Structure formats: structure tokens, C-alpha cells
Amino acid sequence: MSDPVSYDIHSQAGPFHTGSGSQTIHQYFAPVSAPRPQAxxxxxxxxxxxxxxxxxxxxxxxxxxxxxxxxxxxxxxxxxxxxxxxxxxxxxxxxxxxxxxxxxxxxxxxxxxxxxxxxxxxxxxxxxxxxxxxxxxxxxxxxxxxxxxxxxxxxxxxxxxxxxxxxxxxxxxxxxxxxxxxxIGRPHGLHVLRRALLQEDFAPGTPEQPSPDLLRLLEREPPLRHIARLADLIRRARRSRPADTFDDWCSRALEAINRQPEEVAQQVIALADGGSRALLLTTAMLHGEHGARSDAVYEACEALLDSVKHPVDERPLLEREDLSARFNEIRATPDAQGRVTFEAVEYDSAVRTHFWNNMPGLRTRLATWVSRVIALPSLTDADRTALVGHFAKQTLASGGGEGLLAVVSGWWDRQGVFRSATTQALTHGALDRDAGREIRRRLLDWSRVPRLPEQRAAVLVDVCSAELAAAYPQQAVVRLHHLARRSGGRAAEQRLTALVLSDRRLHRLMLQRLAFGLAGQRWDADVRLFLSLTAADLLCRRGRGIHALIDEKGIRVQLTSGWDSLVRRVPPPRWQERAADWLTAAGRAQRTHREHLLTVLVDACGKEPLPLARLHELSRRHHVAPLMFRKINEAQGIRPTRPRR
The missing domain is CATH 3.40.50.300 (P-loop containing nucleotide triphosphate hydrolases)
Incomplete structure (x- = not known):
């Protein structure tokens, strides 16, 4: 994208034009203040x-x-x-x-x-x-x-x-x-658990007879979010072993909740060698909803051993341990499709946390390993999503936002799977409870950089138009707007338009930003966005029990400011189609909306003859021509003459 674009109006000399050449008309319209949106x-x-x-x-x-x-x-x-x-x-x-x-x-x-x-x-x-x-x-x-x-x-x-x-x-x-x-009081934990399980297709009243372990947990009155987590763990335990009883599922879920870090540490210490530990960590890092295939786990494990400079196993292939025996050693089991998961519920999370907390010297090597494994053909998109998500979570927990950004800096100029990996990692960072604010600020800084590399701009557009837009929609709008002006191009404009039109509040915010921007630097993207977001049907449409945007005085001020900039600085062919849209809509609109639409257009022209003449000429082909003619005359101080008696 280019730098800000300013337009002069080239036209025939008007009544106040005393020379030849270009005529630049200046109007000192009351500026719209810079928006400061409430998040x-x-x-x-x-x-x-x-x-x-x-x-x-x-x-x-x-x-x-x-x-x-x-x-x-x-x-x-x-x-x-x-x-x-x-x-x-x-x-x-x-x-x-x-x-x-x-x-x-x-x-x-x-x-x-x-x-x-x-x-x-x-x-x-x-x-x-x-x-x-x-x-x-x-x-x-x-x-x-x-x-x-x-x-x-x-x-x-x-x-x-x-x-x-x-x-x-x-x-x-x-x-x-x-x-x-x-x-408010605290609902009884058992009632909360039963209600949650009922929604997961368990029989009403489940569990009928809570086990002693479950009763002990509920008697401690844990936060209700922990009970919600317990219900989810029971659901996952049932999915992995549908033939078991409810008590079995509940026992496995309670084991995950009560698991102490020492238990994982003891297992890691008990493993015979570095190869088994690498397999344990690799399985945990690729552990998704259904697990990764055993061949992908094996290949990623070999890459990890190479990344940490582990001695190569020189034994002939047929003399090495069978892969299923190695999985059994780390308490993981391949299913009929060869997808590997741990036997214990949520054990993968405990393993990842153990390695990150107890082997800090491994973190740099793991970053290199993740960058290498992402591109392995044996991994599915689901495997990569799990890997990047787990890596981002652990990095944010141990190294904060800076640690994650350091890794991402080596990804986002690379093509293919690295684009989605960078998008996912930055999204995790932007939504993180502790590091999120700083990373969102970085996203804002990057969005303002002129002429970003195309790949980086594309990543930022992806980040700002997905989960960030759902969690922080106003911030997503601001960042996409900067990208649309500078490096994000039409892709940023399209995503921004779709996001803004999904929410009246965002539409209102964007009109305010555009009015302010058009009155100042006049980016070319702002012209396209203003024309796109000011279709008459969008402005006159009512929500459920909600007035139309055009009914708001503040919106009309912003629209007038935006049109003021267009009719004075932008060549008429750029905006006449939208103005004609307004005139057509005014002809079939209710009286109030007709008045609003025409008044905004006339007020935007001020008392200057040239813009008013163009508006008059444009209106002659519409039903509202007589009303528009009267408004133009009033804007110029011309009152209808009364016939002499």
C-alpha cells in the first residue's frame, strides 16, 4: 500500500475561481474527535x-x-x-x-x-x-x-x-x-455435577451413589469451575473407555484432578534412558483430541533426539525394542487406527509441565525442535495445531510473551505450514491472561508499520480477524484498519468490513474512525471503506427493537464529515455511485430517513457552488430532485420567492 493519498478537484473555473489550472477548495468543517473506544x-x-x-x-x-x-x-x-x-x-x-x-x-x-x-x-x-x-x-x-x-x-x-x-x-x-x-450462596457441588453430566447425555441423577473419593472432593467445596472440569474429565474418560462403569470413569477423572507433580517426576526418573524420555515428551506434545499416529510420534521423537544431540542408537533395527513396548513403558496406548494417547486422563498436560518446569535448559532446544517438526509430512493439521498450542502455552507460562515472540520471529517469514503456526502462536499470546495485553500492543505496533513484508501482513490479518476479533472486537477493528491502510491490502479491508458489519457497535466505531481519518491524512483505503460501509440500506436498517444508525445524531455528524472529505478531495467518479444509492434510497424511505440522507449530503457540501452543483445534477434523475433542489437553495441562503399580490 502507498502512503496517504490526497486528492485535488480538477474542474472548470467556478464563480470564485479567478485563475486557470487546478482548484483546491478548503472547507473548515467541525472535525470529528479521535475515537477512544470502550473495549x-x-x-x-x-x-x-x-x-x-x-x-x-x-x-x-x-x-x-x-x-x-x-x-x-x-x-x-x-x-x-x-x-x-x-x-x-x-x-x-x-x-x-x-x-x-x-x-x-x-x-x-x-x-x-x-x-x-x-x-x-x-x-x-x-x-x-x-x-x-x-x-x-x-x-x-x-x-x-x-x-x-x-x-x-x-x-x-x-x-x-x-x-x-x-x-x-x-x-x-x-x-x-x-x-x-x-x-449469593454457593450451590451444592453434587447438584452442579449432576446437572453438568445430564447435559453430556449421562442418565438423570448420575451419580446416584457418589464414591467416597468423590464425596471427599465435594466436601472441600472446590470452586465451581473445578466441578465443571471434573464433569468434562468424566466425559473424556467415558469416550476413551466406553465399556467401563461410571465409577471407573469418575476414578480416572479424580486421578487427573488429584495428580501431584511428584508422580510424573517419579515416572520420568524411572525411565531407562533418554530415548524413552524423549518418546514421553513427544507423545505429550502431539497429544490432541484423538492423539497422533504412532509413525508421526516416532518420527518427531527421532527429530527430538537429534535436536538435543542424543547419541544415535547403533543397534540393528531388528534388535531394538518394539515401538508398542516403548509406548507401554511410558503408559501410552495406540488405538486401532494407530493413534497414541496416554492411559491416564490429562496426563499429557502434567508431562509437559514437568519437562518445562524441571528442565529449563531444554527449552531452547525444544523451540528448535518444534520449528523442525511442524514441517514433517507425517503430521496432520490436527497434530500441528496440538503441537503449536501446547508449545505456546508452556512458553507463555515460563517465559512470558517475549519468549513466544522470539520463537515466532523465526516463523512468520516462512511459507506453508508456518503461516498457520505463526497465526496460532500469536493468537495464543494475544489471548493469554498475563502476556495478552503486551502482545496485543505489539500487534498494534506492527499493524502501523508501512510496507510490512507480505507474509507478515497476511499473518497479522489472520490473527486479527479470528479469535482476537471474538474476544477483543474493538481492538481487532483498530488493528485491521491500520493494516488496511498500510500493508494488509484488500484482504485486510475485506476482513475488516465483514467484522464491522457483524456488529452495530463496531459499525459505529468504524464510521467514527473513518470520519476522523478522511478529515486528516486521507488514506486511499479509507475512501473505499467509507463507500463500502455507508450503503443506505445498512444505515437505514433497524435491528430487533433498535433504531437505525442514521437516526443517531452522532452518526450523522460522522457521515457528514466523511462526505465532506469525499466531495472536496476525491474525484467524483469515485463517490457518485454511492451518492446515487443514497438518493435512490431516500426516494423510497420513510420521511425521517429521507430527510436525514439528503441533509447529510447537502451539509457535506456546505455553501460551495461546485459540490452543490454536482449534487444537484446527480439528483435530477431521482424522485427526490424537487426536495433536493429546495435543500440546496436553502444551503445557499436562497429562499423561495412569494408571488406578488
Missing amino acids: SRPLPDDHLLWLRRRYVEPDGWGHAERILTETHTVLVDGRTGSGKNATARMLLYAHPELRGNLREVLPEDDSGALLLDLEQVGEHEGLLLDLSEADRESWRVLHDKLPGYHAEVRKRGSRLAVVIPSRPLPGPLHPVLEAHRVD
Whole structure:
């Protein structure tokens, strides 16, 4: 992509043009302020329905429901691990009129600064604000903003569910907010487990007679997320051994939950040689939903032994241990299709953690090994996905974002499977709880670099338009917009357009960014994006119980600013088709929308004769020509003359 493009209008001399050559017309239109978006992410209805089917209402549910209904804001309080976040989500989901318009507010702007922007509160929305992990300073800043935020939520007919930190709070709770606070109890663990298992097609009431080990776990009242994990482990144990009994599945799941690091350490120490340890680690690194094929595990294991300079086994092939015997030594079993998995549930995770924590000198060699193994033909795409995912998770846990970025820097200029591997690794980093903010900042910095290498730009477009767009949609929009202007080309524009049109809030944000950009540097991509995102049917379309974008005064200001830049700086053939689209839509629109569409176009031309003349000429072929003529005259201060009596 080129640098910013500025256009002059080449035309015949107008009434205020006293010389020959190009005429550049300047209008000092009130600038649209630079957007500072409130970070948020949608709460999809299908995800909330999944949770609703597994949710057990706690003590205090009815009270919380009444508070939210009557005051529009509820503060969910309770012990750590009592399911406060799930309760807040379900309280919002319990209001049918909000469904399809629910989102989680992330209390930060694109740069990571603390923010609760009142202007970003929409009408008839359900808003989740999770402050359960807020530190003292974050709590102080955001707590002080909550009363005003609540007032704006109520004014707009929306609902707000706030998850507050467990006691003791990082700071005092404002007396005004105390009336919104509800202390929820912790549902009984067995009820939660049974409900979760019921949704996994276990018989109602399972387990009927909990084993002593299960009862001991439940009596310790673990966090509810641990019980959800237990249900998932039981499901996985059943899938791997369908002929076993429920007690067998439950026992294997409890073994995974109660497994201590010392157990894995003892197994590693007991293995006879480095070859067996390499096979153990390789199996764990390639361990996915169904396991990797034994030939892929073998080939990757040989590559690992070579990477760590392990002595070559000089014995003849027929004198070496059978591969099945070697798998048996590390407690792994190939199935009928030759896919290798560990006998114990979630043992692969424990093995990876052991090697990363106890053999730090191996990490650099493992990075080299992963780079080599990714390209092995024997690996499937699923194997590569598992390998890169496990490697990224362990690297982030031990070396943070910098460790992962150091490895990725050697991948993203390479073609083929390395593009998807780089995309996956960066996505893991961007969504990481600890390193995510720093890596998202790096993505922002890279997106602003002019003329990035094509492969790098393509990777960044992939990262920003997939999982990052779901978790941090506003941040994805900002990064894709920078890429569209500079190095990402039409691919970035297409992904950005698709993302923006999937959410009215993102559409609104993008129009604001484009109005600001067109009034300033005038990137050529901004012209294409503005024309693409301002189709009249998009602006006049109403959502479910929601007004059209064109009905918002702020949107009309942004549209006027954008059109102002186009009609004055961009050659008419670039924008006349979109203007004609507006005129056609105005001819069949309801009165209010017709007025809005025509007024924006006329206001964008100001009082300058040349743009107004072009607009008048364009409108003559449409039903709204008389109304447009009147508006143009009014813009120039020409009033209709009354006939003399």
C-alpha cells in the first residue's frame, strides 16, 4: 500500500475561481474527535444457552433478579469460587428482551488505560462488568465511576450486572451502591455435577451413589469451575473407555484432578534412558483430541533426539525394542487406527509441565525442535495445531510473551505450514491472561508499520480477524484498519468490513474512525471503506427493537464529515455511485430517513457552488430532485420567492 493519498478537484473555473489550472477548495468543517473506544466483547446467545442448561441457581438468585429488574443494576457478591461470573451472565440472560444485545464491558480502552465510557452505553443492552480480579488501584478508579455508569445504564433502558471482588474488598463500597449488592450462596457441588453430566447425555441423577473419593472432593467445596472440569474429565474418560462403569470413569477423572507433580517426576526418573524420555515428551506434545499416529510420534521423537544431540542408537533395527513396548513403558496406548494417547486422563498436560518446569535448559532446544517438526509430512493439521498450542502455552507460562515472540520471529517469514503456526502462536499470546495485553500492543505496533513484508501482513490479518476479533472486537477493528491502510491490502479491508458489519457497535466505531481519518491524512483505503460501509440500506436498517444508525445524531455528524472529505478531495467518479444509492434510497424511505440522507449530503457540501452543483445534477434523475433542489437553495441562503399580490 502507498502512503496517504490526497486528492485535488480538477474542474472548470467556478464563480470564485479567478485563475486557470487546478482548484483546491478548503472547507473548515467541525472535525470529528479521535475515537477512544470502550473495549467490550459480545456475549453470544448460544454460549449463554449452553451455560443456562448447566447452571444451578444459588441462594440469593431471586433477590438478585428483583434488584436487576427494579434498579437496572446488580452487584453480584459472594465467596471466591461460588460462580459469581456465571450468575451475572444468567441474570442478564433471564431478560428475553436483551438477548442478542448482550456484551461484556472490558474496563479499558485500546491502549489498556482504565475506562468506563458513558457514551458507549447503548440502548436496551445487557452489560456484564467483571471486577472480581481488580486490584486496589483499579477498584478505586472504576468503583468511583460506577454510580454515574449506573445512571446512564438506567437512562438508556439497559441492564448492568457487576461482579465485585470477594471480601475483603480492595476498598470500601460506596453507600449508594450498597443497595444494588446481592450476596449469593454457593450451590451444592453434587447438584452442579449432576446437572453438568445430564447435559453430556449421562442418565438423570448420575451419580446416584457418589464414591467416597468423590464425596471427599465435594466436601472441600472446590470452586465451581473445578466441578465443571471434573464433569468434562468424566466425559473424556467415558469416550476413551466406553465399556467401563461410571465409577471407573469418575476414578480416572479424580486421578487427573488429584495428580501431584511428584508422580510424573517419579515416572520420568524411572525411565531407562533418554530415548524413552524423549518418546514421553513427544507423545505429550502431539497429544490432541484423538492423539497422533504412532509413525508421526516416532518420527518427531527421532527429530527430538537429534535436536538435543542424543547419541544415535547403533543397534540393528531388528534388535531394538518394539515401538508398542516403548509406548507401554511410558503408559501410552495406540488405538486401532494407530493413534497414541496416554492411559491416564490429562496426563499429557502434567508431562509437559514437568519437562518445562524441571528442565529449563531444554527449552531452547525444544523451540528448535518444534520449528523442525511442524514441517514433517507425517503430521496432520490436527497434530500441528496440538503441537503449536501446547508449545505456546508452556512458553507463555515460563517465559512470558517475549519468549513466544522470539520463537515466532523465526516463523512468520516462512511459507506453508508456518503461516498457520505463526497465526496460532500469536493468537495464543494475544489471548493469554498475563502476556495478552503486551502482545496485543505489539500487534498494534506492527499493524502501523508501512510496507510490512507480505507474509507478515497476511499473518497479522489472520490473527486479527479470528479469535482476537471474538474476544477483543474493538481492538481487532483498530488493528485491521491500520493494516488496511498500510500493508494488509484488500484482504485486510475485506476482513475488516465483514467484522464491522457483524456488529452495530463496531459499525459505529468504524464510521467514527473513518470520519476522523478522511478529515486528516486521507488514506486511499479509507475512501473505499467509507463507500463500502455507508450503503443506505445498512444505515437505514433497524435491528430487533433498535433504531437505525442514521437516526443517531452522532452518526450523522460522522457521515457528514466523511462526505465532506469525499466531495472536496476525491474525484467524483469515485463517490457518485454511492451518492446515487443514497438518493435512490431516500426516494423510497420513510420521511425521517429521507430527510436525514439528503441533509447529510447537502451539509457535506456546505455553501460551495461546485459540490452543490454536482449534487444537484446527480439528483435530477431521482424522485427526490424537487426536495433536493429546495435543500440546496436553502444551503445557499436562497429562499423561495412569494408571488406578488
